[in-house]
Amino acid sequence: MRHFLTLKDFTKEEILEMIDLGLRIKAEVKARRFTPYLEKQTLAMIFEKSSTRTRVSFETGIYQLGGMGLFLSSRDIQLGRGEPMKDTARVIGRMCDMVMIRTYSQSKLEEFARFSSVPVINGLTDEYHPVQLMADYMTMIEHGKADNPVVAYVGDGNNMAHSWLMLAAKLGFELRVATPKGYECNPDIVEDAFEIAKTSGATILFTDDPKEAVKGADVVTTDTWVSMGEEDEKEKRLRDFAGYTVDSGMMKLAKADAIFLHCLPAYRGMEVTEEVLEGPQSVVFDEAENRLHAQKGVMVWLDGKRNEA
Ligand code: CP
Ligand code: NVA
Numbered sequence: 001m002r003h004f005l006t007l008k009d010f011t012k013e014e015i016l017e018m019i020d021l022g023l024r025i026k027a028e029v030k031a032r033r034f035t036p037y038l039e040k041q042t043l044a045m046i047f048e049k050s051s052t053r054t055r056v057s058f059e060t061g062i063y064q065l066g067g068m069g070l071f072l073s074s075r076d077i078q079l080g081r082g083e084p085m086k087d088t089a090r091v092i093g094r095m096c097d098m099v100m101i102r103t104y105s106q107s108k109l110e111e112f113a114r115f116s117s118v119p120v121i122n123g124l125t126d127e128y129h130p131v132q133l134m135a136d137y138m139t140m141i142e143h144g145k146a147d148n149p150v151v152a153y154v155g156d157g158n159n160m161a162h163s164w165l166m167l168a169a170k171l172g173f174e175l176r177v178a179t180p181k182g183y184e185c186n187p188d189i190v191e192d193a194f195e196i197a198k199t200s201g202a203t204i205l206f207t208d209d210p211k212e213a214v215k216g217a218d219v220v221t222t223d224t225w226v227s228m229g230e231e232d233e234k235e236k237r238l239r240d241f242a243g244y245t246v247d248s249g250m251m252k253l254a255k256a257d258a259i260f261l262h263c264l265p266a267y268r269g270m271e272v273t274e275e276v277l278e279g280p281q282s283v284v285f286d287e288a289e290n291r292l293h294a295q296k297g298v299m300v301w302l303d304g305k306r307n308e309a
Pocket of ligand 2: 158
């Protein structure tokens, strides 16, 4: 049994296999063929933070695969009143076939997984958002940006930045990360990425100059400057991130046919302008849709049905 907690736990071949599976299931669904790969299975979905895409894509995804999703907000279940993760994990494992969790620390997620008898999927933690990156790479493939791409991430050194680091390190492409001083990526994750990059051939560059990151890039991406749980820091962050807005001037420095990605929700006028988000290079709604398809690939793969699609 495997869990899906971080891309660090998977080989390049496994990551590509899951994405390919997602693409094959996507093609079936577009032809109105719904194969019940996970018939009668239940996916428990625990949310300790808000969500639109993650909830809708997992719940719709498991339904289209012949199973059902159980939405469990920590506001309503006993976890929110202090029942330990390890007890919740053991109970859910007795009744459900798979679990997706959105929580705060990665260590809380890992604790849940240690006590879970069924596969656990990371639906976002403070450290990582790996299912988002599966959708992002699927979108890059579909837009012809998966062949030796140069990706520029501009913004906060947060869960999205860390997930890009892992994806680049595993797959072996060039990633440039521009963060303001004081908002750099977690040094442990950076060290892991550099270690993995040694064998994959990935090039990873850190800078505090967004222009340096974006110059000649195939893909430009950013994320909110104020992640869930950081609301109290909002005012300071808005000041500290001045100059990091992805605007049309910044997009002009990238390749003329570069695409713009954003995991959403986006805050117009902050990390990205309305013009870029709604502009011709933006593929953010393809990216959002691909959450549904990529995660089906992950779920079917974890269930061991990878050869049936
Ligand atoms: N991108 C993403 O995970 O969106 P939600 O927070 O809406 O799930
Ligand atoms: N970095 C953001 C991503 C939201 C999908 C957050 O953690 O809030």
